[in-house]
Amino acid sequence: MEATTPGPLEPDVLNRDDVRRALAEHDFAAAFTLIKKWGGLSQNRIGAACRLTPGKVSTITSGAQRVTSFEVVCRIADGLRIPGSMLGLTPRPWEETPKPAFEHPTAPSGERPPTDDVPWRPDATVDLASRLTGRDLV
Secondary structure (H helix, E strand, C coil), rough: CCCCCCCCCCEEEEEEHHHHHEEEEECCHHHHHHHHHHHCCHHHHHHHHCCCCCCHHHHHHHHCCCCCCCHHHHHHHHHHHHCHHHCCCCCCCCCCCCCCCCCCCCCCCCCCCCCHHHHCCHHHHHHHHCCCHHHHCC
């Protein structure tokens, strides 16, 4: 599923307290179980949306395996259209974000803005975070 296609979850499923709590705690065993129950999605549909195998969804749902990868959490958010704020992430690319009140002036063609003025780039941060290892952080 691409990041521009609508997700399979209805807003009333995402607004349930039990679903919100499971997502906030990154308890994907509970979240997937609740999504299956209240959203009517099968393991196959959850897996296809999140780019996970049905077997992986099953092991996560049973509690035999936990989701610890930042990349997988992002795929779950994007595939099921779970707003980033519900998972402790920045707003996802498909979420509507309000336009800033002030637009930073663009540099003349061919010039790069000064380094201090370059805004934080979530895509670069996600890429860096996915490549870091434990040794990099010690």
